[in-house]
Amino acid sequence: MLTGNDTLISHVDRLADLAGSAAMGYFRNLLEIELKDDESPVTQADRGVELQVRAYLDRHFPDDGILGEEFGQSDISRDHVWSIDPIDGTRSFLSGHPLFGFLLGRLNNGVPQIGVIGMPALGEKVIGERGGDATLNGSKIRVSSQTSLDQAILFVNEGEKVLARHPEVFSRLMTVGQTRRFGYDCYPHALVAMGHVDAVVDEDLQPYDYLPLVPIIEAAGGVITDWTGRALTLDSGTSGVVTAATAELHADLLNVVGS
Incomplete structure (x- = not known):
């Protein structure tokens, strides 16, 4: 739960770093690959990253629910729910391609309030807050003005x-x-x-x-x-x-x- 100077942004920033470090520990190393029912691949990297993120959330946000790609859902009827995709782009990850990501979101009554796209191999971390700013590595970012x-x-x-x-x-x-x-x-x-x-x-x-x-x-x-x-x-x-x-x-x- 939030205490002292801790804010949601500071927590998701830490979580992105935690997940990124964990993923890079597996990247371009020999991995065991399993196929899910839909034939999409999963590795110990996917599971290992999600477990670390879940452990952090259980420690700091024990009253929140969690929806994760690898370990399913728990208490998602609660007011606050976290969404986790530990390695978005497992096929990229397995092929040594650096464009895999880490996705994390927090929802309030089913509506996304905060989101993170972490790109560990690129050293990029994009964070956005509903009603607030979107940032890349702490600097504000903005969409283009293209209308055509x-x-x-x-x-x-x-x-x-x-x-x-x-x-x-x-x-x-x-x-x-x-x-x-x-x-x-x-x-x-x-x-x-x-x-x-x-x-x-x-x-x-x-x-x-x-x-x-x-x-x-x-x-x-x-x-x-x-x-x-x-x-x-x-x-x-x-x-x-x-x-x-x-x-x-x-x-x-x-x-x-x-x-």
């Missing part, structure tokens, strides 16, 4: 899944934007918050993937919803997300991904 989809830098995350599940949407996405890139995981969303990328269309996300993104994008001045334009909360149950720097870009992309 024709001029936008657009990332399509999980492109092969978008193609397989929504081929018409994929075809439309391939005709919009001034620059299109394919990507994965959390970093393209962080780049929107930093102002380098204008928008991201994402697919196949779980709550622990998108809940930490919400306070970051909104605090940086951007917009993030599901593919229908609904707000993302603990109860969203969606897999598709649209992140955009401006309301104009977001509205145009909702038209692109809409059926």
